[in-house]
Amino acid sequence: MNRNSGNSKVKLPADDQSNGWYEILTDQAPSNPLKGSDSTDWLVIGGGFVGMAATRRLAELNPNQKVMLADAQRIGHGTSGRNSGFIIDLPHKGDLEGPDIERKRKFIGLNRAAIEYMEKQVTTHGIECQWSHAGKIQGAVSERGIKFLEHFQYLLQELGEPGTMLSGAELKKKVGTDYYQQALFTPGCILMQPAALMRGLLDTLPDNAICHEDTPILGLEQRGKRWVAKTRHGEIHADKVLLGTNIFTEQFGLLTSRMLPIMTFASMTRPLTEDEFKAFGGSDDWGLTPADYAGTTLRFTQDRRMIVRNQYRFVPNYSSTGRERQHIREKHRDAFLARYPKLSHVPFEYTWGGVCTLSSNYTSFFGELKPGLFASCCHNGVGAARGTISGKLLAELASDGDSQLQRDMLEVSGMPAWIPPEPFLGVGVRTRLKMAEWVSRSEI
Template identity: 55%
Template structure:
């Protein structure tokens, strides 16, 4: 059985101060509901369960520490818009529901950030989608038409306008959409965990190795504990298949990011742009770029089929070199700036681009195949799984069910291990001018 491993390289997590401790679970435990996985799905589900049933008992289990997994490794976007694939749908009502669900997730997160004063660089900075050359411009033009068709607010910016924001003339054009937010993901996850309701117990370094159905519920086994419960909520991302669910349905894909140290005053002057922005590439195989509030620049590109789920350390030097090349191309005036951290983060895709949400077996609730938009989608999924588990029927839950689907069955793993890398290599070659 493959379990999550922490490589000690995730910059978002490593720069945190005074991380709290939630001891590993030991012995026999009885609770109403167990939530497995301390990411966006798990944290939202645990909180919502406690809100729905203040007299209930809930346990949130994380194999690592909260913030070390996929939710603490993304680029720090919480995006309000439907994914571009969804924007291409002709069903405007479906897109409106997706937008409403994502906005509900953003509001839910912001309520907790404000209530508990969570310091996670939360900012209504919006998002830029940018093109480098002619290939990227074609994708950007297509994106603009999708936004127009959906009636979304946006602003198109020229190379000159972008230079004053990003400190580089590398990008030929970009589209700015104001609805999304930026944040420090590991800090957000730690803040959510540290401020859980009193009837939610958290156990870190507690990996579930087996789930067994009993006459009145379930038994979950870990190395040091045996847990009995009535219901289970799974927020286990790509590791869901290791527990026996969604086998041959989840395609695990890993992307890589590198983070600089905070720019010095001299480097910031040479940079010449603004703080607190985020770029996603018009060409999906291009480069994501972030400038944080604390002066760090983050580059994300490079992909792999994550058949082994965790980050192979031997790949990181080559990845960091590619990130440095992308950085130097954008910021030749900052040749002295090098990366402090390089890491990989996994997301779960499906062959037909459908997400899964619902009760996969009686008493077991699951959300997976987030299609690389896990912050908002994961949060609203966790909230709605909790409502479903509690028998709470709302319009949001009905909408969530409607926008979800059935991920298709994937080819056998030997074929995937050959076919997926080849397809990624072809995409890298085609998109080389946008990286």
């Protein structure tokens, strides 16, 4: 689906309207789309984790200059508000493998700097987003999953990081099901309500920052020493531009054929009643990720909603259909009932998808693309932490700042590898996703 009424060549976000995190929010102010043309010192395109952190930091560093943030949708409605609500401090998936211990420690330092920076905003401004130092449980259903857990614990021990192994019986007291054989608990992960967090960050931006929601950018070009962004109703002229556009970066002709758009899906129940919570038998406020990455993620929120996430799709148009989500909702239901048969009468209220961006060499981009044009994108499933700290550091880089964290970010970043064109890409990615789902079927 392409909602672009001004330029049919540009794909714009076309997210579904059933993101539970966003839909349960209340008392949102109307959006403020840009009408006509405007000029600014700084333009940030994309209001996700990268763009929000970049906007705030630019405004802090340049208090006498105008900072403008433009997003095609409402803040919190897109990918940043569609994740499972984890801010993970440890290296993730591909970042955790390999022999370079110091490189892994740089990832940890960057992730924890992101948590520290974001927590400062949450506490300073009193942002209500279910922020919690709950840690993260990694659960194994089968012997395959247990082997993954043991390997993960070994890698943590190499780094000197804590991790406590839990038996199935110990885990049941927390998550209310004996479906899992074993689990590994790590204490540094933050849990939160992502859409509420993003709306809170928006509402507390510095006074010299302005956000225009529902303002898609249809084109970007350099005219002389300034950058010009085309909107539906005019143009934005800016001295410097920072892109927090992830997969949509390629719509500006940048980093093309280097990023894979993969959609993950989640379903959310209504809140459990007091009797249902007693029947559930666990505690509230926890998050469980699968030992095998293609398995099932669970969240139990502070307001006693259960969230189930699994299923992955390659989405070259960055969207999903209602029919596809209905099929996925049934898969989520199967996973829910396998774990919580006593709650079989509890319905799902929402099922949604969110696009994350992967690279075939598991590398993110961070830095200056062209003079005055900066970007951070392709965070390989860890956008909450990596997006936040890279957005902050990108603002500092663009403002001629320097720090050890900035140098670390530049060191662990690079160029996402080239990927083949369609139809070869789609065939290869879909085959690989199906294979991953099949070999991980015991963990779903």
